Amino acid sequence: MKRSSVLRKVFFSTLYLSTFTFGGGYVIVTLLKSKFVNELHWIDEDEMLDLVAIAQSSPGAIAVNGSIVVGYKLAGLPGVVLAVLGAVIPPFVILTLVSFFYTAFRENTVIQSLLTGMKSGVGAVIASVVWDMGSGVVCSKDLLLIGIMVAAFLANYYFKVNVIIIILTVIVIGVIRTLIRERRKGAQK
Amino acid sequence: MICFQLFLAFLQIGMFSFGGGYAAMPLIQAQVIEKYGWLTVEEFTNLITISEMTPGPIAINSATFVGNQVAGIPGALAATVGCILPSCIFVTLLAWIYVKYRNLSLLQGTLTALRPAVVAMIANAGLTILIPTFFRSGLISFAQSNFQIRPVLLFVAAIVLLRRFKWDPVLVMVLCGVCEVAWQLVTGALV
Numbered sequence: 159m160k161r162s163s164v165l166r167k168v169f170f171s172t173l174y175l176s177t178f179t180f181g182g183g184y185v186i187v188t189l190l191k192s193k194f195v196n197e198l199h200w201i202d203e204d205e206m207l208d209l210v211a212i213a214q215s216s217p218g219a220i221a222v223n224g225s226i227v228v229g230y231k232l233a234g235l236p237g238v239v240l241a242v243l244g245a246v247i248p249p250f251v252i253l254t255l256v257s258f259f260y261t262a263f264r265e266n267t268v269i270q271s272l273l274t275g276m277k278s279g280v281g282a283v284i285a286s287v288v289w290d291m292g293s294g295v296v297c298s299k300d301l302l303l304i305g306i307m308v309a310a311f312l313a314n315y316y317f318k319v320n321v322i323i324i325i326l327t328v329i330v331i332g333v334i335r336t337l338i339r340e341r342r343k344g345a346q347k
Numbered sequence: 348m349i350c351f352q353l354f355l356a357f358l359q360i361g362m363f364s365f366g367g368g369y370a371a372m373p374l375i376q377a378q379v380i381e382k383y384g385w386l387t388v389e390e391f392t393n394l395i396t397i398s399e400m401t402p403g404p405i406a407i408n409s410a411t412f413v414g415n416q417v418a419g420i421p422g423a424l425a426a427t428v429g430c431i432l433p434s435c436i437f438v439t440l441l442a443w444i445y446v447k448y449r450n451l452s453l454l455q456g457t458l459t460a461l462r463p464a465v466v467a468m469i470a471n472a473g474l475t476i477l478i479p480t481f482f483r484s485g486l487i488s489f490a491q492s493n494f495q496i497r498p499v500l501l502f503v504a505a506i507v508l509l510r511r512f513k514w515d516p517v518l519v520m521v522l523c524g525v526c527e528v529a530w531q532l533v534t535g536a537l538v
Contacts, residue, residue, distance in 0.1 A: 180402050180517065211451055212441045215458040218434030219404030220367035226438040231446075238439055242431060249403025250427055253411035254420065256397055261416070268528060271536075273393050275527025277480045278498045279520030280396045282505030284473035287369055289510075291466040307463035314373070314471045321373045321468055325363050328464040329457055336456025 164233050165240050167198075172225040172244030179221075186221040187213060190228050201231055221245055306331065349418045350425040356383060357410045357429035362437075364406055365458065366465045371406035373468035376475060379409070385417050388485075392476045400517050406430050477502070501526060 171193055179186045187210050194201045201209070209231060213223035222245050229241025263269045295307050306328055313319040356378040364371035372395065379385045386394065398408040410430040414423030445451065479485045480498045488494070501523045508514040508522075 177402060208445060208449070208451060209442065211455060212438060212445060214367065215365070215451075215454045216434065216438045216441060217363060217365050218361050218431065218437070219364075219371070219406045221404050222407065222431055222434050223367075223438045226434060227442050230439055230442040235439070238435060242435060246407060246427060246431060249401070249407045250411050250423065252401050252403065253397075253408045254415055254423055256401065257412050257415035257423075260393070260397070260412075267531075271528045271531045272524035273396065274498075274524075275501060275530075276396045276520045276524040277392050277476065278501035279505045279516075279523030280392065280399060281473060281477040281480055282502050282509055282523075283399065283516045283520065284369065284372075284395075284469065284476065285502075285506065286509045286516075288466060288470045288473055291462070292470070295463045295466060303460065303463045306460060307467050310464035311467035311470060314468050315474070321377050322359065322363050324464055324468065325365065325461065328461050332457035332460030333453065335460060336453050339456070340452060 161233065164200075165236060168229050168232055168237050169240040169244045172229070172241045173247060174244075176221060176225075176245045177248040187224040190224050194228055194232070201228070205231070302331075302335065350421055352383065353410075353414050353417060353422050353426040354429040357406075357414075357426040358432060360406055360410070361430040362433040365461045368405060369469045369472075370465045371404070371409070372472040375406070375409050376472050379413055385413055388475060388479055390416075392480070395476070396520060399520060497527075497530065 171190070175186050175189050175193070179189060191206050191210065195203055195206045209227040210224065213220055213227050216223050222242060225241035225245040226238050229237035229239075231237075233240075292307065295303050298304075310324050310328065313324055314321065360371055360374045360378055364374050376391065380388060380391055394409055394412055395405065397412070398405045401408065407427060407430055410426035411423045414421075414426035416422075418425070441454070478487065481495060481502075482488065483493050483495060486493070505519050505523055508519050509516065
């Protein structure tokens with residue numbers, strides 16, 4: 159297939175998905191998979207699973223990361239550039255418009271009450287997400303993970319430790335633990 | 348100068364938000380509210396609400412919004428580029444390593460350890476939003492002038508709709524907003 163048509167497809171697919179997908183990165187990644195694996199057959203299923211794992215475990219927005227892995231896999235660095243542009247242009251344009259209207263309507267009392275009421279709603283949405291994620295950690299029955307959750311909360315809430323320091327510390331713990339496990343696995347073999 | 352600050356702040360947000368979606372919240376809060384004071388908690392809450400209702404990741408939406416508010420379109424560009432640059436470098440590098448070696452165990456092991464820390468920090472960011480919503484002064488005290496019952500009732504109703512009836516989050520949020528407007532209309536506060 160011609161390279162320029164692959165690039166065009168990468169750009170317009172990420173642009174389209176980024177414009178019309180509500181509900182966060184995980185949804186976009188699923189849609190990228192159905193587009194490039196099931197519909198176009200450009201990436202095979204197993205490879206896509208690993209690419210999604212890379213997108214999910216890297217820092218940054220999952221929708222952007224997902225677009226990058228697909229772009230890289232299909233067309234190398236030019237693919238990355240076009241996939242990122244496709245993923246970022248829609249939120250950039252939409253939020254620039256929102257920002258403009260926000261400034262214009264900030265003093266409007268109806269908008270103010272609407273936003274005031276919605277604060278309780280968004281608080282509930284976040285509480286619900288925390289409940290789902292937190293119960294996942296507790297159900298793992300992994301004492302180290304539960305300990306990290308409690309310690310990170312205390313450090314962040316009571317001791318006001320910088321979030322970046324918390325993240326870096328936990329990365330070190332995670333790397334050490336994985337290396338120890340890998341070595342044990344190696345020794346058993 | 349301000350554009351460079353925006354770039355650096357969102358570079359850090361892009362670099363350290365692991366786990367997608369809400370994981371960026373505590374970092375945005377640390378940089379945008381606490382360090383630079385570009386948004387108040389109230390504006391940050393509105394931003395998260397707006398992010399929920401528009402497509403696009405919270406981090407990118409925040410970068411564009413904050414950049415625009417602080418320094419117009421150039422600010423928005425600086426912040427957004429800062430936000431995605433770490434992704435571009437890190438993910439491309441990983442994809443390249445993966446195509447060569449096909450082993451991701453170290454990466455996934457690290458992410459497993461990070462997830463609980465991320466949950467804890469999202470919980471903290473959630474409290475930053477909820478406490479001033481429930482308590483007028485931002486301090487937890489149940490004195491009559493401070494404690495607001497209406498937001499608490501809305502919160503409880505929203506939780507029930509989300510968890511028991513599995514309603515769509517955007518619908519639940521809009522409904523909360525509409526209830527508040529209706530209340531203000533009925534009591535005559537909005538004329």
